[in-house]
Amino acid sequence: MDHEIRLVESVVGSRTVINGREYDYYGVSSYYNLHKDDRVKEAACEAIRKYGMGPSGAGPNLPLIQVERNAAEFFEVEKAQYIVSGYLGNMLLVQALREDYDIVFVDSFSHYSIFDGISSAGKRIMTFEHLDANDLEQKLRETLKPREVPMVITDGVFPTTGAIAPLKAYATILASYENGLLCVDDAHAVGVIGEKGQGTLEFCGLKGPTHYHCGTLSKAFGGHGGIIPGDQKLMDKIKRNTRVSVGANPPPPASAAASAMGMRILMEHPEMRRKLWSNTTYMRAGLREMGFDVDDSPIPIIPVKALPRMDLKQIYQKLEKKGIMLEYVIPRGYSDAPNEDILCIKIFSTHTQLQMDRLLGTLKDSITNL
Numbered sequence: 001m002d003h004e005i006r007l008v009e010s011v012v013g014s015r016t017v018i019n020g021r022e023y024d025y026y027g028v029s030s031y032y033n034l035h036k037d038d039r040v041k042e043a044a045c046e047a048i049r050k051y052g053m054g055p056s057g058a059g060p061n062l063p064l065i066q067v068e069r070n071a072a073e074f075f076e077v078e079k080a081q082y083i084v085s086g087y088l089g090n091m092l093l094v095q096a097l098r099e100d101y102d103i104v105f106v107d108s109f110s111h112y113s114i115f116d117g118i119s120s121a122g123k124r125i126m127t128f129e130h131l132d133a134n135d136l137e138q139k140l141r142e143t144l145k146p147r148e149v150p151m152v153i154t155d156g157v158f159p160t161t162g163a164i165a166p167l168k169a170y171a172t173i174l175a176s177y178e179n180g181l182l183c184v185d186d187a188h189a190v191g192v193i194g195e196k197g198q199g200t201l202e203f204c205g206l207k208g209p210t211h212y213h214c215g216t217l218s219k220a221f222g223g224h225g226g227i228i229p230g231d232q233k234l235m236d237k238i239k240r241n242t243r244v245s246v247g248a249n250p251p252p253p254a255s256a257a258a259s260a261m262g263m264r265i266l267m268e269h270p271e272m273r274r275k276l277w278s279n280t281t282y283m284r285a286g287l288r289e290m291g292f293d294v295d296d297s298p299i300p301i302i303p304v305k306a307l308p309r310m311d312l313k314q315i316y317q318k319l320e321k322k323g324i325m326l327e328y329v330i331p332r333g334y335s336d337a338p339n340e341d342i343l344c345i346k347i348f349s350t351h352t353q354l355q356m357d358r359l360l361g362t363l364k365d366s367i368t369n370l
Contacts, residue, residue: 011036014350016325023325024355026345029159031192031300032272033350034222034262047257054252063256067217067227070263075190075198075229081238082259084251086187086216086226088244090117090153093183093214093228096237098123101151101181105139107131107165109336111155114185118153130336133169140173150174151181156200156213157188158336160329160344162301164193167204171211182206184213190227191220191266193298197273221266223259225251276300276349279356283347286360290367300347303329305340307367312341315366324359 010017013033016025034040047063054061064082071080083092090113094104104118109130118125126143129135140150152174154165167182174180186199190213194202197220201213212230217223228238238245251259266272280300287294292304306312316328327344329337345359 014348014352014355018325021323023320023323024351024358026324026326026347026351026359029188029219029301029346030222031220031276031346031348032222032266033348034220034265037222037262037265039265040222040258040261043261044254044258047253051253053254054250060250061253061256063253063260064250066260067223067225067251067256067263070260070267071227071229074196074263074267076196077229078231079235080230081228081235081245082251082256083226083228083245084248086214086218087113088117088248089187089214089216089226089228090114090183090185091120092117092226092238092242092244093212094118094121094123094151094153095242096234096240097151097181097183097212098241099237100149100179102148103143103150105136105143105150105152107154109155109158110153111159111185111187111335114153114155123151131163131166133166133173136170137173140177144177149179149181150177151183153183154185155188155336156184156186157193157299157301159188159301160334160337160342161303162188162297162299163336164189164200164203164297164299167200167206171204171206174210179210182211184211185215186213187216187219188299188301190215191263192273192276192300197266197270217259217262221259221262223262224255225259272349276347279349279351280347282353283345283356283360286356287363290360290364302345302347303338304343304345304363305338306342310367312343315363316343318366319359319362322358322362324362326359 006018012030013036067082068080094117098121103124105126108127126139128139152170189199191197214228217225277298284294329342329344331339
């Protein structure tokens with residue numbers, strides 16, 4: 001990333017004002033632009049009018065309770081724990097479950113929040129190669145002692161490349177170890193993939209008492225904070241084995257009300273997911289037609305690697321001059337970024353075909369002029 005300060009001067013959406021100029025915008029992960037939805041904004045404003053910002057140490061209010069009720073309904077589980085930041089979800093999961101495993105196996109390109117979370121549990125940690133089920137199996141075989149229980153933890157969808165972790169393969173491997181746990185940071189998958197938008201566990205057809213996930217409400221849902229869906233047993237373990245949920249202030253009522261409304265909207269309007277998938281398919285197909293190595297995936301995070309003789313940073317700058325803003329990522333510039341620079345395109349359900357054609361056309365012109 002370059003070091004120029006880009007001041008965002010509007011609500012983030014498919015058209016976003018940055019440094020006084022409006023752009024076609026393909027950055028960050030407001031997949032449905034619910035952050036600018038009038039229903040979400042009004043829910044937040046009403047919560048501020050009624051509760052203010054929410055005093056520390058006060059008991060739960062209705063917006064906080066409603067987030068957990070809506071999350072339990074959305075994920076079709078018994079309960080859910082709402083916390084102040086999605087970044088802390090992994091920490092709560094690994095601490096809550098610390099009595100149930102002995103050693104953590106983690107994808108080497110996992111998000112920073114996963115590494116910060118697992119370091120807090122006081123357990124042995126072993127990394128395995130990125131997205132490599134074979135290496136995981138070998139590391140399990142070489143590392144585990146008799147009767148030790150493993151936990152495998154990974155991003156469900158990786159934030160820069162959009163890669164989906166091979167969770168089915170991981171689960172199959174873990175089935176050989178009694179009570180082996182699979183934990184997933186699903187920040188970029190909840191609300192996005194799975195027929196009901198429940199994330200990578202649903203997408204991969206995985207259920208059961210040894211599969212856990214956490215997510216964020218600040219991306220697909222247009223709110224703020226973290227969410228951990230599960231059963232009453234998991235909620236009891238969170239209460240017993242962690243301190244964040246009791247020692248940290250909860251999210252402000254405005255954030256809670258916005259989050260609850262965003263979840264309600266996505267539950268009642270599944271066509272929003274279908275539109276996001278359709279836009280993603282359209283953009284990926286257009287990029288493949290130009291020769292870019294882009295796979296057929298439902299994930300609206302699309303990494304674009306350079307073709308021969310192509311300077312991606314120059315193309316990024318050309319796009320910006322033409323009023324199109326996306327992300328230029330330097331080699332290993334983020335947790336899962338590859339060892340080469342890429343352009344990262346994040347698709348919204350609100351991008352029009354005209355906008356997407358404008359981006360594709362500008363990229364095509366760049367290829368033609370190589």
